Each structure stands twice: as structure tokens, then as C-alpha cells.
Amino acid sequence: MNISENGAVGNAITVHDFSEKILEQTVHFHVMKLNGGFFLWVGSNPVLSNLAVSMESKFDSMPLSTLVLGDPSETTQNSLAQRLTKRTKKQVFVSYNLPMTDSNLSLLVENRIKKEMEVRPDQF
Secondary structure, three states: OOEOOOOOEOOOOEEEEEEEEEOOEEEEEEEEEEOOEEEEEEEOOOOOOOEEEEEEEOOEEEEEEEEEEOOOOOOHHHHHHHHHHHHHOOEEEEEEEOOOOOHHHHHHHHHHHHHHHHHOHHHO
16 A cells, blocks of 8 residues: 555545436446556446456457356446446446446446546546
């Protein structure tokens, strides 16, 4: 654990929360910045129904991704984790807990995450 001159812990886990109304639904985002990566939870209700992890590979340009928890037929969290790893070059854990009732929802959610990453890059 590193402590900087101002007393802040260098390897501490930081938490960042934000919400957005997307397609008439309030979507909550919870980011835990980790040493070398981050955990992203997306949902409208406090549940953790799935979890995917993604990381870079020196053998392939596409990041590796696997489902740790949840329904293997649902691939939203895996592909989102891969795209975020490709964008950030970090290990990414994603839990995506929104109903798949509208195909535009996941695209709008991802765009909101990217917007937050541009505005608050220190939180990811």
C-alpha cells in the first residue's frame, strides 16, 4: 500500500456512483476502481445476477473475457467487459443487471459509460 505526501492511500479502492434515466428507466452505475482495473455494476435494482471479467492478452488483439457468475446464454456483460478492456487497457469486471427488453438499451448504457469515462477518467 502506497501513501502519498498528502496522506492519501495510493492503492486504495475508490467508489464512484452515477445514475441516468435511459428509455424511461433509471439506470444506476457503480464503479469500484481497483489497482490495475475496475469493477462496474449496472442495474436498476440492487441485484448481482451475473459477473464477467475481461483482460488483455499478448496473444490476441481482442481481450479475453469469461463469465464468472450467471446465465452463459446472456453475453451482454462479456462483450461490454471486452470493449471496456480494449478501451482502457485494464482488467475489467462487469455485472450488467438490466432486462434485455430493448436492444437499444445496452447501446445507450454503454454510451453513458463512455461519456462518464471521458468526464471522470480518474474514476476508472
